[in-house]
Amino acid sequence: MQGIQNFPRPIVLVSKCLEFENVRYNGQLIHSQVVRDLEPMVDFIKVCPEVGIGLGVPREPIRIVKEDDNYRLVQPKTGRDVTTEMDDFTDNFMDRLDDVDGFIFKSGSPTIGIRNIKVYSGTSMAPVVERGAGFFAKKIIARYAGHPMEEDDRLRNYRIRNHFLTQLYTFADFRCVKRSLSQKELEVFNRKNYFLFSFYDDSVYGKMCELLEQVSTRGLEKTVEAYETLLKDLMQKPGDLESGVVVARKIVSPFNESMPSGEKQFFENLLRNYIEKRIDEDALQEVLRLLVLHYDAENVKNYTFLYPYPDILRMPCDGKRDKDYWSDH
Template sequence: MRDYPRPVVLVSRCLEFDKVRYNGQVIPSQIVRDLMPFVDFIKVCPEVEIGLGVPRDTLRIIRQNGVYHLIQPKTGEDLTDRMNAFTISFLENIGHIDGFIYKGLSPSMGVNDVKVYAGASMSPVVERGAGLFAGQVIARYAGYPIEENERLRNSHIRHHFLTQLYAFTTFRQVNEECSYEGLHKLHKNNRFLFMSYDKAVFTEMSELLLKETETRMLLHDYGSLLKKLLKKPGSLELKLYAARNMFSVFEGTSTEESSFFEDMLGRFSSNRISWDAVIEVMRMFASRSFGEDAYEDTFLYPYPEELKAPADDKREKDYWDK
């Protein structure tokens, strides 16, 4: 089996860890629980870090004359400068990081759906955006895997986040080692995964590796393209394109097997079988062709199997029990 790298993930401290939410509660998070054996978490609650207690009065973001403020309506205190100062200091000293999981809707940690009000009280919502802490993280770590706990309940969003997270972690390790050979190995192991995301960007990455470029500059340019490539998943057509490309390199496939494979892709296209079913069949062909080396291919094995979302979390439910 493949040895996966160990990502470093910044997480809202109220998710599974400590009772630091404004109401003194801890929030259950399936994705955080699942990741605990596989990642190193850096926990943070910006509101506690700037000196607010637990429990505490709620906060809100207001926009006045185009300027955003973090306000505690009950006290009227403006906490903007304290939050910004903490965020800058924290990010300057955080070290390497591979991904982020935040509590949604939080005025400090929410990613993209935080309410912004016209005033401190009795005022309408004028827009939605990121919390003050999360907004600076997004600006500094543009292109990185950044998600909210609530969204990660969706299996498709979860799969993309984990795929992105492990690709970034692998690249970070290659980048730290400044390894030319490591970068070429990364590209080879990810070639089918990358072409399933964006064919044009994957081509750019492949052409970049053919240039005579100093290794540090090569890694910098490759990393920029990696962020662009993995910003969002590719289309169904790109998945099929990558699957056919991988199938073409399998050794010893018969005419009957090729026909079966095409029929299977047709059933996937018409939404009769899942993508997981396609991948399982491709894993069988890959194992026959490549042996243990098949586990290195990230199109088939993008992250540890233990992190896959349940195929059917209600499988054992007895619908006939009276």
């Protein structure tokens, strides 16, 4: 199925310690399945902020300290304060950063973690007073708000990974549309993502369609900017089970009259099983793919809801599927 769609090649900023270099404070390399899976398919921009400011490998750990509403990045064992160095490195790095579609950060890192990072009240023997983003990541989040961003640990979860990859490939595709600055390309992008965007947020998608009707008065460049803002808003969170059912019915609706009665009944039973959580979205998606290939194959490019990213990136199913549970051993 991968060959059905021509996917763009995303540009992804990634923590250098994930699969690439032994740059962790303890000299370790962190293994990440999603990074391994993506490596042949994307262009990675690798960064380790701590090495970037001259801290060695291995090195003493650093932490975020909050004192009198000021946040500092310090190395408790040495007493070294690297706040200014990190701020300068981050600013310079972002100023040199060209196009980027998404970000994969290292969970737990005081520099490049994006959530739940410990903030202490002092350099040693001090309690955690709050949690937030790392020093480097916080500025990235501010500049690239709305872009696909995740941490390695969370990307082990099927739903989080699926959402991230869907975002990533959609943003990569939109980057190409922005570069073309073509009204036709923008309209094609909007049309082919009809089902996907309706699944994410039908009301926001309606606003995106309204924008395209105002190009002559708003101007193409401003329309593209406004459209991108709505795209970021729309893709922050995937649709729920009910949205999935609505979109499934929308997909089947144009060729419903052509379906034999037995096929219609099968589809209704499938939706019922999906609603009652007896099957997952993958099973529903595969049947929808088959129906589209049968009834509307020439327009398969307009079904990004069913083909949001290359199939080779789909998360492996149960690793114990082939285990012999009936063996005597």
